[in-house]
Amino acid sequence: MTAYLRRRFHIVARALAWEAHAIWRSIRLAATEPGAERDTAVQSLKAAGAALLSWAVAGWWWDAPMALMAPWTALFLMQNSVYRSLLSALQQFTVVVLGTLLAAAAGVLTHHTMAAMALALPLTVLLGSYARFGTQGFAAPTAALFVLAYGSYTSADIAHRFLETLLGAAIGISMNALVLPPVHARRLLHLHRQLSLSSAELLHTVADGLADGYTEKEAQGWFDSARRLSDVTAGLREARRWSDESNRVNPGLRLRRRVEPAPPPTEWDLVWAGVTEHLSSVIRMLSDPAEGLSLGPDQTKALGTLLRAAGDACRLGTSSTQPTSRRPRDGHAHRDFRRSLARASAAHRRLTAACAWRRRASALAAGGLLTDTRRLLTALLTAMDTDALAPRSATPLSEQYAGG
Template identity: 60%
Template sequence: MWNALIREAAAVGRSVRRCFTEAGPERETAVQSLKAAGAALLAWALAGWWWNAPMALLAPWTALFLVQSTVYRSLLTALQQVVVVVTGTLLATAALALTHDTMAAMALALPLTVLLGNYARLGTQGLYAPTAALFVLAYGTYSGFDILHRLLETLLGAAIGIAVNATVLPPVHSGRVHHLRARLPRDCARLLHEVADGIETSYDEERARGWYDSAVRLADEVTKLRTARRWSDESHRFNPGRRMRRSAAAPPSAEWDFTWDRITEHIRAITRSLSEAVSYPESALGVPGILSPLMRAAGDVLDCRDGADDGHHRARQSLQAAVAAQDRLAAFLAEGRQEAMPALGGLTADTERLLDDLTMVVDSWDDDTTEDRARSSPRP
């Protein structure tokens, strides 16, 4: 028990340390939490201390929840919350005016506001419709003056929450996109090298299934990349501070995602074909002497992306070696050994599609290098 508590305390300590020493999710969470607390304090100072408003609680309450993970989400949440609070307040006011009884008004207003709160377009803000109604019904404050103050204090808290989120270290979530962009080529290269080594020695059905499972996980990484890109795009919308933050580098083009979606799909198809080819004799399939160099060269192409001129040159050489191996594989297929035709035909088609996309990737790297040289060269 004590050991578990000590490990948990150590994990918490490491997370706290990362908040102050490393850029990452922990620091982003800490910054947003401190911003939310600061926005609530500022809203209370204005509404409760300086203005001495009768419903001052609504201002910090609204500001606290409007420091969202993106500026766009703060704006959207503010719109939703204002609509929900106003609607809940008006429904409760109308119920009290009709019944002149708190219990009867609750029985009339709460079902309507809870139904409104479950409306999908209002998201998590829908909960505040019955909450706003309960404020009105519990305190019996439903005069025109009270309603006006509720609206003004809600708007004040919303304005403060949005302003704090947009001006104090506005959140930009491009790091995950860049991380996955760097990770995908390395993971693909590692799997291709593993397949090449396995083919060169020998492999069985269990090992081939392991390659296939790894290829499926690569496809999952592309899905994560798409999710991270949507999050990054949202964080750049209506964000006035994205140009001022050095860490807010523009994410790579969405075309990159589509290319790697195809590459990971080709690798998955190759590993599936290899698992199906286990039943064929190695000599009939022709795998050891042809496909292994092809897979290794394809992996070398992805391993050479290090941003240096020599890396691009080595990537081009590796691609040429992979294409030469592909030509040998196609020639082997043309010999027409019937016992190997089904598996070999599928492998040849899969590897050809993979090399076509790797050619596009290497060409894009060359274009990036040319642009970098143009930007770095002195202007006349």
């Protein structure tokens, strides 16, 4: 029994030590460099400041009877974007009004606190679960509890409650909009760069495996890595949503130093999601014996060259997410991008020629491989036009592909 308790103590101690280390790391990062930790610290301080200011106005200066409503509202309106603060303010004020009126009606009808709670709380909890109210729905039963617990449901009390809610909302929104308004672009830039680099690394790994000879287990590991790229694209969509939302109705955006570099356009996300999808299809052909793909030395060499050149092109796709001081000149990056795709295109033609005389039994698998690799290169050509590496090209996509 003593040995068991000792082991449990060591497990708990290690867990607490790990948690303490994680907390200290977050504090250090918040103090030393920009990032999610600093953003969280800033928003927390702003929420506390908005609540204190609301209390100073409503409780200290006005000496309002329901002063708690002002800091309570301001505290919960410090959202991750100005647009979200405005939306939450509208939702919260609506549910506070409805919860207060329901509680007041229940109090007038019953003249008994317990009976009024039994009547009002089920209705307000149900009201708070309405999807249109989002996370602010909890304010409906909370407002009802405040009304009934304090027994304050006269017309003057209700008017004070609404006025103080509006005061807290105004202070919370103003604080979020004018004091370091949140702009979410770092994660978007990070995922852009991660998607390009991870695709490039995977393509180079597969090319090396083709050159050195690979096992079925290695090919399955490549396919697992390709499928994990879909998690990055899913995170990219979420980060794009937050970035776009943080730029909406943000009056303080022009006052802040702009994020350097600016994120690529939305089309970038769609194009590179296609790149990863076609990359996954190519690797599935190599990893699944059921596909019936059998490559000879010439096909293997041509495919390896194609994938390596495609990986070089993917790596160049990270240039648009680097700061201007570290970014290659646009003309040079564009030229290198085209050269990589020209090598890949030439390798695809050699692969097509090498597969032309395949036996009928494997012709279908070879045709699928040629189609998937062609789609991969076409998606990369589209990425070249979409990426900030180069201006929009007026050359038709089919002519770009045929060109060397």
